[in-house]
Amino acid sequence: MGLKQIGDKIENCKATQIIRRALGSCYFPLVTAAVCIACYYLGWDIVNIWYLCLCGTAIMICCKDVSPVLCIVLFLSLLPSAQHSPRIDGFSSGYLVSPPILAQEIIGVTFFGSSLLYRLVAGVLNGNFKITPMFWTVVALSVAFMLGGLFYSHYTILNFVYGLALAGVLIGFYIFSCGNIKIGEKTFIRIAYYFIAVFGTAALFLAVAYLTYDGVIVDGEVMREKLVFGWGTYNQLGLLLAMAIPAWFYLAGKHKYGFGFLLGGLANLVVVFLSMSRQAMVMGTVIFVACCVWLLIWDKGKKRIINASIMGAVVLVGFIGLAIMHDKVLPFFSSFLQGLATGNGRTRLWEEGMQNFLHKPLFGVGFFDPLAEEGNVGFTNGKLSNIIPRMCHNTFFQLISSCGLVGLVAYVVHRTQTVISVINNITNERVFVVMLLGVLLLMSLLDNHIFYFIMTAVYTLLVSLLAVTEKKDKKDARLATI
Secondary structure (H helix, E strand, C coil): CCHHHHHHHHHHCHHHHHHHHHHCCCHHHHHHHHHHHHHHHHCCHHHHHHHHHHHHHHHHHHCCCCCCHHHHHHHHCCCCCCCCCCCHHHCCCCHHHCHHHHHHHHHHHHHHHHHHHHHHHHHHHCCCCCCCHHHHHHHHHHHHHHHCCCCCCCCCHHHHHHHHHHHHHHHHHHHHHHHHCCCCCCHHHHHHHHHHHHHHHHHHHHHHHHHHCCCCEECCEECHHHCCECCECHHHHHHHHHCCHHHHHHHHHHCCCCHHHHHHHHHHHHHHHHCCCHHHHHHHHHHHHHHHHHHHHHCCHHHHHHHHHHHHHHHHHHHHHHHHCHHHHHHHHHHHHHHHHHHHHHHHHHHHHHHHHHHCCCCCCCCCCHHHHHCCCCCCCCCCCCCCCCCCCCHHHHHHHHCHHHHHHHHHHHHHHHHHHHHHCCEHHHHHHHHHHHHHHHHCCCCCHHHCHHHHHHHHHHHHHHHHCCCCCCCCCCCCEC
16 A cells, blocks of 8 residues: 555544544634643643644644644743743743653654644645745745844854744745645634634633732732733733734624624723733724724625624713723823833834944844843844844834844835735635734734744734635635625
8 A cells, every 4th residue: 555545544534534623623722722721720831732732733634724723823822831931920940941841842842843844845745835926025034034134243143043943934834824724614714713712811811810910900000010921921912812803803794693793802802901011902902993894894784783883882882981980091091102102111122223223234233132231232132041032122123123124125025915915805804814914013013023933923824824815716605705
């Protein structure tokens, strides 16, 4: 029996079909959320890691459509547990790097990574991956990352290593996704549930933090520096919460009685404000309004009237609440706007980023700059122990500082191509993806999200969804045009 026959037998066996249906169902993200929550509070990090790695491997081996890998990548953002997080109280138990646990992590990641690489190569060899203008812009941006800091007198190899890692995630996930994602009737519904499951998990973490963490509320004021979890702080929590907003609206448009999901989107926005992340509040509100307009365009007849009435009632209640509680609300917004105006300390980073660009305008100074600790040009450090460099908290300044004009031009070309891709085929599903990308890109104007590996992977998976649905097909009724 040849390898092809063995592969076909495995693909068509009953066990594979059961696994495929389970991973492709809307229950998969709910089960993943339950596992994540249990492991987070019990300190079972290795159980969660094995679960995500094995599910990821199963997706690579059993599923014809690999879009469920987005669920795996999203939940990676919620590691590690409260017990072993280096963020909480600034203390790390060393659990994740202890030899027995580290060995298991390496084995699990090897399984997942090897199977992902297999599907990447298979997608190319099977002819499923097509080279398009979008691909070349992804390549250009990846090359710009790798060239960051070139010819800088204090260049360190860490610049190339970090740039190579970003490029690997960007190109690798793009080729893998475009070669293996197969759009079906429920693909985008499943994706919406992935983000809602992450929202529910993050919202629970936030609620527990408010109720149980010491010093979160002092004299009626929220100490947001206490709102930490897993890898991140309140800003990352705000991002995960805000990215779920478009999912509620997409499901509201897909279902006959979608007003329940509309109310879910409103509740989501309220939780975003509880995260105390200013950028999440602003950008989440912007996306919420944009989603309201999108839903009203999408809706027809009585459904449009019902949803418009709910939106109008929410606005009215909001104005009444502002009028009644103006003495408490106005000081908050004054402090809020002041924080936005000053960037909460970010303006200094932006100025230093500009200085780096003026010092080395072509390729920048790279992501790591050993002069930072001496107080000279640059603000990133070059210590090997710091895997993630200190950054600008703004996409534009990060690009010109780390990659110079080369990086900025590559990014502008890439962003232009994504806009052209969207215009080429406007559907409700693709608008949903645009809204998800909108949250990530808007919040990256005040943070570093798209320069972190997990969010780079999320970004790439979303862009690849635009790429594989770019071509119009009138025979395909799976994508309902607006």
